[in-house]
Amino acid sequence: MKKNASHIIFSPSDLSNHLSCKHLTELNKKAVLGLLNRPVYTNRVLEMLRDKGLQFEAHFLQELEKGGKSIVKISQENLNAEMDTLAAMKNGVDVIYQGRLKEEGLWEGWADFIMKVDSPSQLGNYSYEVLDTKLATETRAGTILQIALY
Numbered sequence: 694m695k696k697n698a699s700h701i702i703f704s705p706s707d708l709s710n711h712l713s714c715k716h717l718t719e720l721n722k723k724a725v726l727g728l729l730n731r732p733v734y735t736n737r738v739l740e741m742l743r744d745k746g747l748q749f750e751a752h753f754l755q756e757l758e759k760g761g762k763s764i765v766k767i768s769q770e771n772l773n774a775e776m777d778t779l780a781a782m783k784n785g786v787d788v789i790y791q792g793r794l795k796e797e798g799l800w801e802g803w804a805d806f807i808m809k810v811d812s813p814s815q816l817g818n819y820s821y822e823v824l825d826t827k828l829a830t831e832t833r834a835g836t837i838l839q840i841a842l843y
Contacts, residue, residue, distance in 0.1 A: 694718075696725045704802040750805060750826045754790055757806075762787040769803060778807070782821055785809065789821070 694707045701722065711718045723729040758764060765781040767774050767789065774793035781789045787809045795801035806824040814820035 694721045694725050701725055703800055705800070706802065746826070753806070753826055757788050764788045764790060766790045767792050775801075782807070782816060785817065785819060794823075 694704065695702055707718065707721070710721075720729065724731045754764075763786050765777070765786045765788070767777055767781075769791060771777060771793075775795050778789055778792040778794065781792070789807040790805075792804045792807040793801070794804055794807075804823045805826045807821045808824050809819050810822050811818070812820045
């Protein structure tokens, strides 16, 4: 969740978090509006899980690269990330890693992987699906909503 000049913009993670705790949404909204400071805390177990998740994601990316897929990597520091993601889609790239997706004014987020599939769209004889890498043995409802929102 972040605020631009005129309104609050939500991410798919915000929707997922809202399902788990509506109060968290209210706290995040107050923090974005400057009414509260975001808490700073460290949790070694969560940090280790996050690191494991990033390693899993990196391994998956390496496997795609070994498979000869054309891959565009979008940096989260890239100010043109949304345009570069759309350009990669128009160019028919097989995989977009960390693509930036946005619906003007309300939702935006970073997809782990955007994968080309053989299904016609406005782009041509192909389209794209979002693939989210998670370290979990079962899929949570929030994860499904995140992917659906993309």
